[in-house]
Amino acid sequence: DTAVSQTPKYLVTQMGNDKSIKCEQNLGHDTMYWYKQDSKKFLKIMFSYNNKELIINETVPNRFSPKSPDKAHLNLHINSLELGDSAVYFCASSQVPEETQYFGPGTRLLVL
Amino acid sequence: ELKVEQNPLFLSMQEGKNYTIYCNYSTTSDRLYWYRQDPGKSLESLFVLLSNGAVKQEGRLMASLDTKARLSTLHITAAVHDLSATYFCAVDRNSGYALNFGKGTSLLVTP
Numbered sequence: 001d002t003a004v005s006q007t008p009k010y011l012v013t014q015m016g017n018d019k020s021i022k023c024e025q026n027l028g029h030d031t032m033y034w035y036k037q038d039s040k041k042f043l044k045i046m047f048s049y050n051n052k053e054l055i056i057n058e059t060v061p062n063r064f065s066p067k068s069p070d071k072a073h074l075n076l077h078i079n080s081l082e083l084g085d086s087a088v089y090f091c092a093s094s095q096v097p098e099e100t101q102y103f104g105p106g107t108r109l110l111v112l
Numbered sequence: 113e114l115k116v117e118q119n120p121l122f123l124s125m126q127e128g129k130n131y132t133i134y135c136n137y138s139t140t141s142d143r144l145y146w147y148r149q150d151p152g153k154s155l156e157s158l159f160v161l162l163s164n165g166a167v168k169q170e171g172r173l174m175a176s177l178d179t180k181a182r183l184s185t186l187h188i189t190a191a192v193h194d195l196s197a198t199y200f201c202a203v204d205r206n207s208g209y210a211l212n213f214g215k216g217t218s219l220l221v222t223p
Contacts, residue, residue: 031209041149041198045210055209090154097208098143103155 003027004104006091011109013081021076021107023091031055031097032074034066037088037106046089049074050097081111114139116203118214125191125221133217135184135201143204144184145211146175148197155200159186191221 004025013019025032034046048056052068063079074091091104115138125131135144143162147155159168161177161184168175172195174187184201198218202211 033210041216043155043200043202043211043213043216045212048209050209056207058210092155098204100145100157100160101211102157103147105154 002105004091004093004102006089006104006107009105009107011107012112013110014112015081015083017081018077018079019081019109020078021089021091021109023074023076023104025072025091025093025102025104027093027095027102029093029095029102030071031094032068032071033092033094033101034074034076035090035092035103037090039087043090047074047076048097055097081109083111085109086111114141114203114205114212116201116212116214118199118201118217121215121217123217123219125188125219127192127221127223128190130190131188133186133188133199133201133219135186135214137182137184137203137212140179140182141203141205142179144177145202145204146184146186147200147202149200149216150197158199188219191219193221193223195219196221 031050033048047066049068065077068074088106092101094101117136146158159175164179166177172189177184198216200216202213
């Protein structure tokens with residue numbers, strides 16, 4: 001019944017590794033997002049997709065590559081992980097861009 | 113660039129008291145959102161304010177929007193411990209595909 005789900009919830013990995021985070025929404029929304037929340041709780045948009053099309057890429061290093069196989073899924077792949085990538089990554093979705101964004105539970109990434 | 117400023121960033125208040133959190137933003141936008149985040153949890157939508165003069169209330173929380181002043185307020189009435197959380201305001205960019213968040217207000221309600 002979870003509206004926006006993410007896997008995994010926790011991710012601990014070594015520098016230089018590659019990892020993926022998956023997001024799925026069952027709300028029938030057209031738009032999906034990735035946000036990063038740093039250790040000071042600051043939230044910043046990374047990417048947004050509408051109907052599988054990339055709309056916003058917020059000057060994120062190209063080590064981060066989002067992929068939307070269909071409207072209900074938006075995955076995030078991260079290559080060559082760095083210490084500074086440690087954060088909480090939230091997926092969100094909305095019916096249209098202007099409507100309320102519903103957030104997933106977050107993925108807590110720790111890079112050692 | 114759209115900037116969103118909240119104040120205060122930290123707020124400790126006694127149960128039963130009233131207080132207001134302020135959210136200022138730097139460029140024109142007609143859509144403003146308030147979210148709540150409990151420690152280690154996700155963001156929960158509280159209010160969506162879509163026009164100048166919009167006011168919404170839920171329980172002890174009331175939010176308002178003044179688009180001319182580029183200001184939103186979140187007023188807390190007779191605070192209770194359960195309201196302890198971090199509150200974020202977020203402003204929709206004109207492009208409509210991203211929210212710019214304030215830094216959040218960490219609220220602690222004490223007996």
